[in-house]
Amino acid sequence: MIILKIGGSILTNKDSQSSEVDAASLKRIASEIKRSLDNSEKELIIVHGAGSFGHPPAKKHKIGEEFDKSQYPEKRLGFCEIQNEVKKLNMFICEAFIDEGIPAIAVPASGFITAADKRITEGDLDLFRRYLDKGFVPIIYGDVVLDDELEFCVISGDQLIQYLAKNLNPDVVVLGTDVDGVYNKNPKTHEDAIFFEKFSSLEDLDTLEGTTNVDVTGGMVGKIKELLSLADLGIESKIINAEVEDNIFKVLEDKEVKGTVISRGN
Numbered sequence: 001m002i003i004l005k006i007g008g009s010i011l012t013n014k015d016s017q018s019s020e021v022d023a024a025s026l027k028r029i030a031s032e033i034k035r036s037l038d039n040s041e042k043e044l045i046i047v048h049g050a051g052s053f054g055h056p057p058a059k060k061h062k063i064g065e066e067f068d069k070s071q072y073p074e075k076r077l078g079f080c081e082i083q084n085e086v087k088k089l090n091m092f093i094c095e096a097f098i099d100e101g102i103p104a105i106a107v108p109a110s111g112f113i114t115a116a117d118k119r120i121t122e123g124d125l126d127l128f129r130r131y132l133d134k135g136f137v138p139i140i141y142g143d144v145v146l147d148d149e150l151e152f153c154v155i156s157g158d159q160l161i162q163y164l165a166k167n168l169n170p171d172v173v174v175l176g177t178d179v180d181g182v183y184n185k186n187p188k189t190h191e192d193a194i195f196f197e198k199f200s201s202l203e204d205l206d207t208l209e210g211t212t213n214v215d216v217t218g219g220m221v222g223k224i225k226e227l228l229s230l231a232d233l234g235i236e237s238k239i240i241n242a243e244v245e246d247n248i249f250k251v252l253e254d255k256e257v258k259g260t261v262i263s264r265g266n
């Protein structure tokens with residue numbers, strides 16, 4: 001079983017305040033996945049981020065922050081707005097995948113997952129198993145869910161990866177993003193950033209700098225924290241650049257791809 005995350009940075013124009021799909025990138029990725037599915041049989045789960053669809057409304061409505069009871073109706077509507085926005089992105093993705101011939105089936109987190117203080121506490125994954133058994137490719141994505149402490153919260157695609165991997169025990173966990181992997185500092189803003197082939201501790205980072213200013217879910221640091229907690233369970237993962245043509249295909253085929261392996265070992 002392979003769990004593949006495709007970052008919102010690849011699928012959308014994340015700097016944009018409006019919702020925009022990167023159609024060319026989406027089509028290329030869909031065709032790389034299809035090529036690999038045709039090449040060899042495998043169980044595949046796709047997780048995708050919310051990119052420019054989810055982050056601006058999540059920031060606007062401050063979902064995941066404590067609020068006064070009087071604001072409840074407004075927050076609840078904000079929750080609905082975010083759920084609907086990320087669903088739109090998912091629809092574009094599923095459409096591109098189905099057009100390519102991938103049996104993609106959406107399994108939205110808001111439909112079956114709940115959390116407490118922004119961490120997933122419940123979510124029965126039996127349906128994933130059953131879709132996989134029937135040859136579907138289940139797709140889940142960054143979403144809003146009910147939270148026992150905060151009423152509502154955002155669950156990032158990166159936390160979903162962690163939850164799925166912890167509970168489904170996949171053979172391979174891969175995150176495709178818009179950089180080659182983890183550096184000691186943000187490579188987009190620091191030309192001298194040093195690349196890590198292996199990464200095992202947050203202390204290796206020079207700065208705990210986030211990512212784009214519209215991201216409420218933690219950027220690279222958020223990703224690394226989730227993946228290190230997986231590493232603690234003995235589950236290794238790899239961050240690769242999904243903007244590089246054929247990287248997704250190669251990684252699905254277990255071929256060598258530049259990237260950062262996140263594990264606690266040396």
Ligand code: ADP
Pocket residue numbers: 006007008009010049051176177178179181182183184185186187188189205209210211212215218219220221
């Ligand atoms: P995605 O939407 O693909 O999940 P994000 O935009 O949330 O990805 O995170 C990827 C971004 O994190 C990169 O584009 C990069 O600018 C930023 N980043 C910040 N710090 C680092 C770092 N130390 N190493 C690599 N990337 C970093």
